[in-house]
Amino acid sequence: MKIVIDEERCVAAGQCVSAAAKVFDQREEDGIAVLLDERPPAELAPDVRQAAAVCPALAIRIEE
Amino acid sequence: MTETATTEELPEFPAPRLGKCPFAPPPGLLELQDADKPVRRVRIWDGTTPWLVTTHVAQRQILSDPRLSATIARDGYPHTTEAMKVHASEMQPSINNTDGAEHTRWRRMLTSSFTRPRMQKLRPAIQQITDDLIDKMLAGPNPTELNEALSLPLPSLMICELLGVPYDDHEFFQEHAGVTNAVFKSPEASAATAATLRSYISGLIEKKMDDPGEDVLTDLAERVKAGDLAMEEAAPLGHILLVAGHDTSANMITLGTALLLQNPEQLAGLREHAHDEKYVANAVEELLRYLTLPHLLARRAVVEDIELGGETIRAGEGVIASLPAANWDPVAFPEPATLDLARAAAHHLAFGWGPHQCVGQQLARVELQVVFGTLFRRIPTLRLDAELDDLKFKEDSQAYGIYELPIAW
Ligand code: SF4
Numbered sequence: 420m421k422i423v424i425d426e427e428r429c430v431a432a433g434q435c436v437s438a439a440a441k442v443f444d445q446r447e448e449d450g451i452a453v454l455l456d457e458r459p460p461a462e463l464a465p466d467v468r469q470a471a472a473v474c475p476a477l478a479i480r481i482e483e
Numbered sequence: 484m485t486e487t488a489t490t491e492e493l494p495e496f497p498a499p500r501l502g503k504c505p506f507a508p509p510p511g512l513l514e515l516q517d518a519d520k521p522v523r524r525v526r527i528w529d530g531t532t533p534w535l536v537t538t539h540v541a542q543r544q545i546l547s548d549p550r551l552s553a554t555i556a557r558d559g560y561p562h563t564t565e566a567m568k569v570h571a572s573e574m575q576p577s578i579n580n581t582d583g584a585e586h587t588r589w590r591r592m593l594t595s596s597f598t599r600p601r602m603q604k605l606r607p608a609i610q611q612i613t614d615d616l617i618d619k620m621l622a623g624p625n626p627t628e629l630n631e632a633l634s635l636p637l638p639s640l641m642i643c644e645l646l647g648v649p650y651d652d653h654e655f656f657q658e659h660a661g662v663t664n665a666v667f668k669s670p671e672a673s674a675a676t677a678a679t680l681r682s683y684i685s686g687l688i689e690k691k692m693d694d695p696g697e698d699v700l701t702d703l704a705e706r707v708k709a710g711d712l713a714m715e716e717a718a719p720l721g722h723i724l725l726v727a728g729h730d731t732s733a734n735m736i737t738l739g740t741a742l743l744l745q746n747p748e749q750l751a752g753l754r755e756h757a758h759d760e761k762y763v764a765n766a767v768e769e770l771l772r773y774l775t776l777p778h779l780l781a782r783r784a785v786v787e788d789i790e791l792g793g794e795t796i797r798a799g800e801g802v803i804a805s806l807p808a809a810n811w812d813p814v815a816f817p818e819p820a821t822l823d824l825a826r827a828a829a830h831h832l833a834f835g836w837g838p839h840q841c842v843g844q845q846l847a848r849v850e851l852q853v854v855f856g857t858l859f860r861r862i863p864t865l866r867l868d869a870e871l872d873d874l875k876f877k878e879d880s881q882a883y884g885i886y887e888l889p890i891a892w
Binding site: 428430431432433434436437438444445446447448449450451469472473475476477 | 591598600829834841842844845
């Protein structure tokens with residue numbers, strides 16, 4: 420799986436970090452989501468899907 | 484059929500709670516919930532007839548749709564209170580009341596101050612404050628009242644710290660926050676309170692220009708100094724954060740405590756898992772879902788015709804997404820009336836949805852996780868010192884809550 424974040428859309432709600440802290444973080448200066456792992460291992464896939472599902476700005480895209 | 488004849492048959496929003504359970508959304512609201520008809524017209528206090536959206540899926544759709552506007556001065560915007568309607572056209576543009584790129588500009592000014600990693604770093608401080616307040620409560624009179632003893636001081640102390648507002652002023656701003664959130668206030672009282680709080684905040688921002696701290700008002704002061712932001716823009720932002728930052732969490736602590744005391748089995752589970760951060764974090768999401776404080780939100784004005792749930796909603800019409808209804812939608816949360824601290828609840832809409840989702844949500848989460856993980860562990864004999872029927876619930880406030888919660892141990 421490959422993850423893409425749309426920085427323009429991200430509203431820095433931090434929901435992705437709550438759902439998958441191994442894969443997402445927030446930038447210090449503006450809170451925009453950053454990817455720690457663009458291609459996370461399969462065992463993290465459920466957390467990543469959860470992150471995409473709870474992102475209020477629909478800023479996370481998953482390419483399988 | 485005339486316009487009046489149609490509107491007279493429409494259900495009223497908000498429906499009265501009447502119900503047996505003061506923690507549940509109004510029965511009249513839940514009756515309107517229908518997966519096949521997620522959108523319907525209702526009548527609100529001023530006789531207008533906006534659309535009400537009742538399902539989880541439809542609300543997520545509209546709250547992230549750029550064809551709906553959060554600008555309260557727009558045609559068709561369904562106003563929550565008379566005061567809001569009267570003052571709508573004079574409202575300064577700010578984070579809660581703008582759209583698109585303009586909203587993004589406001590939002591980005593604040594996001595760095597409330598990121599999840601930053602809020603997690605506050606956990607030890609929040610724990611310390613919570614422990615101190617509980618120590619004080621245990622050393623004081625028994626029974627006592629929870630809002631005074633714990634629910635209000637904790638988030639007030641935190642938001643003061645973050646914003647750089649002196650906590651010594653808490654009685655002053657807590658009172659004004661109460662007025663800000665009241666539904667039945669006069670437009671004059673509302674304007675007076677807003678003006679008082681704004682001049683208070685601009686006074687603080689001015690001080691920070693010469694004497695900076697490490698806080699959000701200092702960040703705003705620097706922007707004002709640099710000419711990026713006018714003082715008339717900075718003050719409302721501070722006002723929103725101060726009011727939203729303590730009143731909501733306070734109500735959640737009090738309501739959540741009362742609800743848990745009514746559900747001894749769930750409470751036992753929480754006590755048993757009090758050291759399991761993951762369990763407690765999910766329990767907080769379930770409490771947020773179940774109680775959904777912003778019971779009158781979220782509201783939007785339609786700027787371009789949209790199709791939703793088989794209806795055409797026209798530009799210039801209003802939409803209300805009832806967040807409690809979404810959070811009690813049986814499709815999204817099976818058996819919604821059952822409090823189940825272990826259920827998957829993170830997809831609730833208690834903080835709203837879309838670009839306007841609450842900026843302070845990660846702060847609220849840490850506060851609630853610490854409180855609910857600590858309170859019942861430290862005071863295992865905690866109990867309600869009143870009949871549920873005698874409690875006064877805040878139906879008349881934009882943030883649902885309980886005015887006073889007598890407790891004993
Ligand atoms: S959940 Fe979405 S909006 Fe929030 S920080 Fe992550 S990507 Fe951005």
